[in-house]
Amino acid sequence: xxxPVSSGDGFLRTERLVKRFDDVAAVDDVxxxxxxxxxxxxxxxxxxxxxTLLRMLAGFEKxxxxxxxxxxxxxxxxxxxxxxxxxxxxxxxLFPHLSIWxxxxxxxxxxxxxxxxxxxxxxxxxxxxxxxxxxxxxPHQLSGGQQQRVALARSLAKKPQLLLLDEPLGALDKKxxxxxxxxxxxxxxxxxxxxxxxxxxxxxxxSMASRIAVMSQGRVLQVGTPKEIYEHPxxxxxxxxxxxxxxxxxxxxxxxxxxxxxxxxVGVVSVGHGISGSLGMPLSVAVRPEKIQISKxxxxxxxxxxxxxxxxxAYFGSYNTFIVEMDGGHSVKITETNTARHGSNAITWExxxxxxxxxxxxxxxxx
Numbered sequence: 192x193x194x195p196v197s198s199g200d201g202f203l204r205t206e207r208l209v210k211r212f213d214d215v216a217a218v219d220d221v222x223x224x225x226x227x228x229x230x231x232x233x234x235x236x237x238x239x240x241x242x243t244l245l246r247m248l249a250g251f252e253k254x255x256x257x258x259x260x261x262x263x264x265x266x267x268x269x270x271x272x273x274x275x276x277x278x279x280x281x282x283x284x285l286f287p288h289l290s291i292w293x294x295x296x297x298x299x300x301x302x303x304x305x306x307x308x309x310x311x312x313x314x315x316x317x318x319x320x321x322x323x324x325x326x327x328x329x330p331h332q333l334s335g336g337q338q339q340r341v342a343l344a345r346s347l348a349k350k351p352q353l354l355l356l357d358e359p360l361g362a363l364d365k366k367x368x369x370x371x372x373x374x375x376x377x378x379x380x381x382x383x384x385x386x387x388x389x390x391x392x393x394x395x396x397x398s399m400a401s402r403i404a405v406m407s408q409g410r411v412l413q414v415g416t417p418k419e420i421y422e423h424p425x426x427x428x429x430x431x432x433x434x435x436x437x438x439x440x441x442x443x444x445x446x447x448x449x450x451x452x453x454x455x456x457v458g459v460v461s462v463g464h465g466i467s468g469s470l471g472m473p474l475s476v477a478v479r480p481e482k483i484q485i486s487k488x489x490x491x492x493x494x495x496x497x498x499x500x501x502x503x504x505a506y507f508g509s510y511n512t513f514i515v516e517m518d519g520g521h522s523v524k525i526t527e528t529n530t531a532r533h534g535s536n537a538i539t540w541e542x543x544x545x546x547x548x549x550x551x552x553x554x555x556x557x558x
Contacts, residue, residue: 201260202227202385203248203353208257210243217243219409221257225402230379230386232400234393236432240409241389242357248387249278249355262352275352281361283342285330292317292326295345302349316344319378335363336371343375347382354379356388360395372398393433397421405429421479427556430477437483437523439476443468453555457521461494463550475556480526482552485513487538489545496547499523501540513538515546 201224210218218240225231233241246252248259250271259267266274277298285294295316299309317323320340330338339359346354359375360368376399379386390396396403397417404414405428413425424430431438441455446465453460453474460476468474490496502522503514513525525546538544 200224202229202262203387204258204260205244205248206258206260208244208247208259209255210240210247210252211255216409218247218254221409221411223404223411223414225385225387227385228380228383229402230376230388230400232396232403233387233389233406234391234396234403235406236391239406241391241406244406245278245355245357245387245389248353249276250274276355277346277349277351277353278355278357279342279346279359281358283330283338285338285341285345287330290327290329291322291333291341294330294341295348298345298349312348316348319347319381320344334367336367336374339363339371340374340378343378347378347384351384354384354386356386358390359388360392361390368395369398375399397433405432407432422554424477424554424556427475427477430554430556435480435524435526437478437480439478439521441474441476443470443472443474446470450550451555453553457497457517457519460553461550462553462555466555473557477554477556478548478552480512480524481510481528483523483525483546483548485515485525485527485538485544485546487542487544490547492547494547494550495553496545497523498543498545501538501542501544504538504540513544515544 203225205221205223208218208221209216221244233244235241243252247254250269254267258265286297289297292313295313296309299312317326320343322337322340325333325337330341333341360371363371372395388399400417402414402416403420404411405420406412407428413420413429420429421433424433427438430436439455439457439460441453443451444454444459445452446468448465451462451465453462453476455476497517499515499517501513502516505512508529510526510528513527515523515525517523523546
């Protein structure tokens with residue numbers, strides 16, 4: 192019997208959740224608190240434990256230890272069919288021989304819902320995902336994006352308390368995936384269901400989730416909003432995993448209330464805040480490519496000013512990327528927005544350039 196427990200701070204909570212396969216901890220002491228109505232992403236590379244964690248939420252894997260609490264009830268020992276949870280898989284798992292209407296109705300019929308109520312609910316879902324005109328078609332007659340919306344409608348039809356998405360857009364091409372991200376978020380927010388999604392795609396997590404948990408080797412390294420994760424990573428792994436970043440290793444050589452200096456292998460980097468650290472302690476400095484300015488002429492800047500030779504240039508339409516090699520061999524990635532349609536940047540391959548950044552741009556990280 193599953194008795195109510197303290198509701199704590201989150202609608203969905205995991206407390207010291209562990210899953211071991213033999214001697215390997217696939218999920219290692221994970222505690223999360225997810226709010227009602229939130230879209231929460233588990234982000235990490237293959238093998239980090241995110242899918243195993245999702246399967247434990249769904250009930251497909253039994254925890255080695257720890258608890259899963261949903262709406263104040265410990266559900267860790269409940270089988271999947273007794274949990275008020277639905278899961279949408281990457282493959283969508285639609286029944287090829289059934290119409291779209293019958294695919295959405297399938298779970299409702301199995302629960303024994305009266306026929307008239309099934310009809311009302313299916314029509315509500317078709318309207319929600321804007322597929323009413325295609326209700327009689329079979330899955331193979333729909334595009335990938337339309338199939339994805341059918342799978343979502345089927346998952347929402349039973350009004351689950353929690354919706355789990357396993358790589359929800361992984362089967363779509365890049366352009367359709369970007370378009371569908373916003374459609375999916377709008378539908379989930381309209382329904383108001385709490386959602387946990389697993390993805391290895393950073394852009395997908397950043398654009399869809401209200402908060403993100405970055406995982407590595409079974410552990411959660413950082414939880415925060417997309418902006419917090421990107422602008423204020425708490426370790427080298429998160430800084431390097433989310434987006435592009437330049438990392439410089441060194442040691443703390445000055446530390447005051449409103450600034451500090453890190454002596455790195457490329458020179459001294461000034462940071463516009465103190466860290467209350469010990470002089471000489473090892474630190475890494477992270478600087479995002481878009482926060483670096485580049486020019487062939489020497490700027491007035493005196494801090495965080497470096498030089499090098501342009502080794503690579505890549506044109507991406509909305510921005511250019513430069514790879515600049517410093518005299519010591521360290522390569523720095525710099526991105527510059529293309530603001531003028533017919534503008535041409537004077538910088539080209541093998542040019543000697545200056546590059547610099549404001550002291551608010553760097554983030555200091557313990558090594």
